[in-house]
Amino acid sequence: MNLLFEYIKYRWKAKGRHGIHSPFIYDFVDKCQRIEFEKDILEARCTLFTRLKKDRRKIRVSDFGAGSRKMRKERRVCDIFEIGSSRGKNGLLLYQLSRFYQPKNILEFGTSLGVGTIHLAIGNPDARIVTVEACKATLDIAIYNFNYLKINRIKTINSSFTSYLDSEIHGVFDLVFIDGHHDGEALLNYLDRLVPYSHEETIFVLDDIRWSDSMFKAYKKIISDDRFHVSIDLFRTGIVMRRKSQRKEHFVISM
DSSP states (O other), X not given: OOHHHHHHHHHHHOBOSTTOOOHHHHHHHHTGGGOOOOHHHHHHHHHHHHHHHTOOOEEEOOOOSSOOSSOOSEEEHHHHHHTOTTSSHHHHHHHHHHHHHOOXXXXXXXXXXXXXXXXXXXXXXXXXXEEEESOHHHHHHHHHHHHHTTOOOEEEEESOHHHHHHXXXXXXXXXXXXXXXXXXXXXXXXXXXXXXXXXEEEEEEEOOTTSSHHHHHHHHHXXXXXXXXXXXXXXXXXXXXXXXXXXXXXXXBOO
């Protein structure tokens, strides 16, 4: 995967709100993407990030997916944070989605240090969040971070994604964030098994769609799937929704 070439293609195709005729996508661009962090949230976020950047503790990480290209099994917390996807624009996106669409039931695959989970939680303080993480060491740090910010509406599950899907899942989710494993076939499998626990307006957020050729091939297969009528390419992140009330259409949106 040549990321520079892919980014040039993405920027060439990407649109802002002008030229978008779908009211739903227009609102996503004009309203959802314009949401900014409130001052108190920004301060709490900055405090947490500063602490994680300075955390030089080494932990033994159990990778059940494709693993990290850059890191060994024994990793410093600060290094895990530095390559995390949810500390920059992706974290803001999660906050915006949660804030604007107010999902009541959220499922996250891949807790890591809990940064993405926190953005989802502060976006909608009333949301019920289930987050699944196979690595006990990183999950313990995530739980500490949740307690540090006094967020107590998060149910943490120490399990592989497959084991969780094999268990008895209750309810339907309004937003599903898949951030882990980074394997195309696995992504297709997870999404296929999660569809029964979604509704027409469920937002599926797929992280690292250009992580590898396998991931991008899977994403292209997903956006061509007749079950998903709305798909959005934000370069690093892809969003798909069933939303049968809308004609099937794919959007490449500036991030």
